[in-house]
Amino acid sequence: MDEMLQVEELSGGYSDKNILKNISFSVSRGEMFGILGPNGSGKSTLLKMISRLLPYKSGQITIDNRSLQTFSSKDFAKLMAVLPQVSSEVFPFTVKETVELGRYAHQRGLFHSWSREDESVVQEVMALTKVKGLQGVSLQELSGGERQRVFLAQALAQEPNILILDEPTNHLDLSHQKVLLDQMKRWTRQRGLTVVTVFHDLNLAALYCDRLLLLDEGEVIHIGTPEEVLNEPQIQKVYKTMIEKHSHPEVPKPNMVLIPETERDNRVIDESYLSRTEEAVMFHSPIPLKTIASASTGSGLGWKEKFIINRNQPSTEKDTKAVEMEAQYDEQLFTNYNTYQEDGFSILFVLTADRHLRFFHTWLFINGQVCENALIEAMTTALQGKELAFKEKIRPAETDDGIVVAATQKGVYLSSGRSSSELGQAILNGLLDSSEKLFQSMKVGMSN
Secondary structure (H helix, E strand, O other), X not given: OOEEEEEEEEEEEEOOEEEEEEEEEEEEOOOEEEEEOOOOOOHHHHHHHHOOOOOOOEEEEEEOOEEHHHOOHHHHHHHEEEEOOOOOOOOOOEHHHHHHHHHHHHOOOOOOOOOHHHHHHHHXXXXXXXXXXXXXXXXXXXXXXXXXXXXXXXXXXXXXXXXXXXXXXXXXXXXXXXXXXXXXXXXXXXXXOEEEEEOOOHHHHHHHOOEEEEEEOOEEEEEEOHHHHOOHHXXXXXXXXXXXXXXXXXXOOEEEEEOOOOOOOOOOOOHHHEEEOOOEEEEEEEEXXXXXXXXXXXXXXXXEEEEEEEOOOOOOOOOOOEEEEEOOOOOOOEEEEEEEEOOOOEEEEEEEEOOOOOOEEEEEEEEOEEOHHHHHHHXXXXXXXXXXXXXXOOOOOOOXXXXXXEEOOOOOEEOOOOOOOHHHHHHHHHHHHHHHHHHHHHHOOOOO
């Protein structure tokens, strides 16, 4: 690819202290390149060296195959624009006057005359950054987010080939964060703009950057795609905190989730939270359970507390904490529940069916920590176990089965729910045994 920025063996810092140590990377033309790292890792120092605000001690920086030091100030301003972190101290310029400063490098002649092109560019970038309606207002009267957009407009007015951003979403609300980053991404594709930006928000970096550089204590830890760099063990080690990696629900990008400390709750989920009537079966958990479900309402992944099988019509009130399944046939509900204790964890099985097996609802409540992938695997294993249980059973052509696998997320960590794993074997054995007990109770017309 066409490399726009090259950094080779860069070292330096402040006074005699080296903040950066032998940093090397390159950024292609039209690429959005993100720099990550904890506080003090050298992110802002690196940007200052690239933008010539801070000299470096050793190494080399080249832009479009030309050494950084060979550019005149005016030529450099045409090539690179910098959006620093917004300061609370600002000059009493109006918005338009501030944006106009970005055109300095493009003005010619002794008196730097203002051209139609200059005015057109200033009006365009103010419109793009949504500050055109503020052009006569003093910077001192603006909020932090508004000032951020003004300084972005100033940087864009330079019409640079490279845009350097230091935490560009600081002071911006969600809407303006999205507008800004969508626009940056659009310009990388349409105009070939190269963007190098520092992020504190790992998920924004993952969503918008083509590649990421992870720094720690002034050294490169990893350079790669967001999927490669944002791996769970590496991020936990660098940031020294508990964090989990998930898939973004809408786009193929990683999503990092902080895990807060919580008070210990040693309550065990058991049959005491189960209640039944002739019309319904309900399990009301005292704590939210991490759940995957296939049901009439409440399907998918989420945190749930109520699990209901109702022979009447499902509730019309939407309860986001509930999973509800139907039992449409006017026959006795047969329910069997059993708890199976394993080494460090337990599973409560609750199975409910009608006499003709037109529905067979399966609930598994696990006292243990189950990651999202393992929860999905556990559901697959439970479906396999149900198939084995029905191997010699005849069922109607049309059936309506529901399934729930839910975990307390407390206690022993269960990394896999595949049939060969410890959890998977417990599910298969427990489901086969519980199904057989349910079938026996149905034969004698009883429900335990």
